[in-house]
Amino acid sequence: MSRINKQLNPENDNLFHLGFNTKIHNLEEMFGDVRVVCMGGSAHRMEIFAHYIMKILGHKLPTGLKLEDMTCKAHRYSFYKIGPVISVNHGMGMPSMSILLHEMIKLVTYAKCKDPIFIRMGTSGGLGIKPGTVVVTDNAFNESLENHYDFVVLGERVPRPAVFDKNLINYILDCHSTKDHFEVIKGGTMGTNDFYEAQGRTDGAVCEYTEEQKIMFLKKVQGKGIKNIEMESTLFAALTKYAGIRAATICVTFIDRLEGDKVSVTHDEKIELESRPQLIVGRLIKKILKIEE
């Protein structure tokens, strides 16, 4: 069920952090055909992904043209449109993701997109799984291991469930090929507001617990069915579900947190690992758009 804000005025709205204004931009004309909105943390990665989608869709740019970062004047996010696909970065952490989501949900509503799907592709720390494994999140948990995200509305805590669409998860799992040299699994994801203390790292600027206490905590996290830890999924699951948007999170793991804290992959390894969720989402987009292999 959609709970989109009924107080909105589609004729006069300013999507401030995207730099779109409904008085100036005809969003239906610009984005009415959008079917999939792909998001990831870094602007650089989402520009690479935009080019990958161009290749998948068989788009070739006319000589002398290049992909435009459509929100560059707002200086907050980087945003590309490739036919029915948007590739946009969400920055790091749930507040940055939250701003983007509010404005993207308004954008697809004003543009009258038909049942758009929002996908986050990310990187994460794994728990007891082989580094390089891709995790498709079913339930997202907050830092206190609860299966919801605590919104604060006018000063009051409002928990909303952080679960993803079951059919979409299965549809994504089916995009895994037996020929892939990595695993794709379904599991819980913990989304934290901090990379160091909240995730139990002992190498933050401040840290007042021991290695043993950390391992005890991580095992407790693992006991909840949580396979990986990142910084966006809890809010992402809760806000999209609440607004009635189908969504999924697909993250590759860089390390096994039960083995250590430091991410020490080389530049080339990082690029290969980051391409794994992109490969799966590329296949998903082909299926959605009914493009033959």
Next chain:
Amino acid sequence: MSRINKQLNPENDNLFHLGFNTKIHNLEEMFGDVRVVCMGGSAHRMEIFAHYIMKILGHKLPTGLKLEDMTCKAHRYSFYKIGPVISVNHGMGMPSMSILLHEMIKLVTYAKCKDPIFIRMGTSGGLGIKPGTVVVTDNAFNESLENHYDFVVLGERVPRPAVFDKNLINYILDCHSTKDHFEVIKGGTMGTNDFYEAQGRTDGAVCEYTEEQKIMFLKKVQGKGIKNIEMESTLFAALTKYAGIRAATICVTFIDRLEGDKVSVTHDEKIELESRPQLIVGRLIKKILKIEE
């Protein structure tokens, strides 16, 4: 009192999101002279600020050289060094700020910087003050109007006080000139994890309260001595204080939230407004470095 993590190994640490590694980079040689670390949300704004600081310090680049984004290979933040000043963007929201702070605090520690000062220059919504006013934060508040930030450490809530250094605040207020065509005031700042519901905007993708309820909430916020609302100060105040780093937040206000929600400044107005905290911080840097006008 400094509470820097005693488990750190300065010989072998990877500042992952900055792309510096103490095994490869001699941080003391690179950054030992740093006195002031200036931060702001957008990468674009911090690049402009880096050039402004060059002008203030009388630095002229040799022909054929340009300022380098020193962390560009990590694809997370944009980072410039101009003599004893660093200009770096922190993205949007406290989690993004938190990652930067952990790694910047480790950087200035490893580099043996002498009593470095961290400054955040930002934009915000005002409460009952003229748009364009610059607010220097004394106390920062969370979304529930408490004067602390709730860290979550190994699953447990750990509140730490969110107050800024009183002497530094006065030092900054003294940088205001009677010739400036804008006000600089001291006041409380509320830092939220969301731009829409937590700040009482009625134009988010979801919103289930009325204009009247919003105004009641904003007046309650105002009653706490809070002059402006943004998305970083609570964590920034709490983590720097805890680590023993002197810090300050200086934000310009774009609007008066008691009058409306939408930020509708023009591009040129935005640039002029954003230059106000930069002007004050430029004077502060001159005072710290004892550079004559």
